Amino acid sequence: MTNLGSEEPRLAQLRSPSSKIPPLLLALVMVSVVLLIIVGGSLFFLPELAQSRWVWLLLPFNTRFLGAIYLTSLLGLVSLVISRRITLARLIIPMMAMFTSIVLMVSSLQLQQFNPERRLTDLWFWLYWLDCVGATYFCGYLKSYDFSSVRRLPRPWSVGLGVQAGILGAYGLSLLLSPVAAGASWLWPLDVFHSQLYSAIFLAGALGSALLSRKATAGEARSLGAIQVTFSSLVLLGLWLVDREVQRIDWGSFGTWAWVGAIALLGLSGIGLIRHSISIQGVAGEPIAKI
DSSP states (O other): OHHHHHHHHHHHHHTOTTSBOOHHHHHHHHHHHHHHHHHHHHHHHOHHHHHHHSSSOOOHHHHHHHHHHHHHHHHHHHHHHHHOBHHHHHHHHHHHHHHHHHHHHHHHHTGGGSOTTSHHHHHHHHHHHHHHHHHHHHHHHGGGSOOTTSOOOOHHHHHHHHHHHHHHHHHHHHHHHSHHHHHTTSSSOOOHHHHHHHHHHHHHHHHHHHHHHHOOOHHHHHHHHHHHHHHHHHHHHHHHHHHHHHOOOOTTOHHHHHHHHHHHHHHHHHHHHHHHHTTSOOSTTOOTTOO
16 A cells, blocks of 8 residues: 555656656657758758758759758757657647658658668668657657646637648648649649648648647747748748749749748748747746747
């Protein structure tokens, strides 16, 4: 009975939303951070170098867009490493599981796109398998925590994030399930493989938005806002950098400005979410100023 009594405080602490993330999850995230710095940095800032070493044929627009995706993912994981709070893992890990699962599935269904002679091809699949399995496992692990004390966002933000989740989810599913039709509306030519691959970032964003539309801490709201701002800024910057050289975008087209406006609106929504996060009370003593 004494042992059982001494176990109760320990279990209560493990299930507290103010707990730190477990060491194994921290290790998984830190390995991913290192890889994202290398991969995302080279794709966005050294595109010619990245194209010559990539595991499938990359054209300029796709190179910078992929770089924007990986650098955005990097921001989310770095915020988790800095915070190390289980409450932030509630947002980041499900998004990571969604993203890696879709990329792994699409890659497995499009094996012909990969160069089998490169050792990096095998590494690509092993790393995504590891991240997918690890993130999925920790999604289940998070269920052992009690997040009932996390407060709901004010109704306008709750509804807004719900609408955002619906739009991102619908667009992501269209890229995944109807890649030809959805890819035709893109600013540069997209094949089936890249259309389905890009669906991962929109579906991950939809999941994150849906999660926070129910309840959110200051750190979660700020992190999602920062993710949106980073993605929006890098995508638009990459678009401008590439088109300045190749001049393929029709800037007189309504469709072009609708696409650019939608990406910019996502960033503006992120700025608003960051500003609003300072008014959110943290749970279990979580400081507002921390991510």
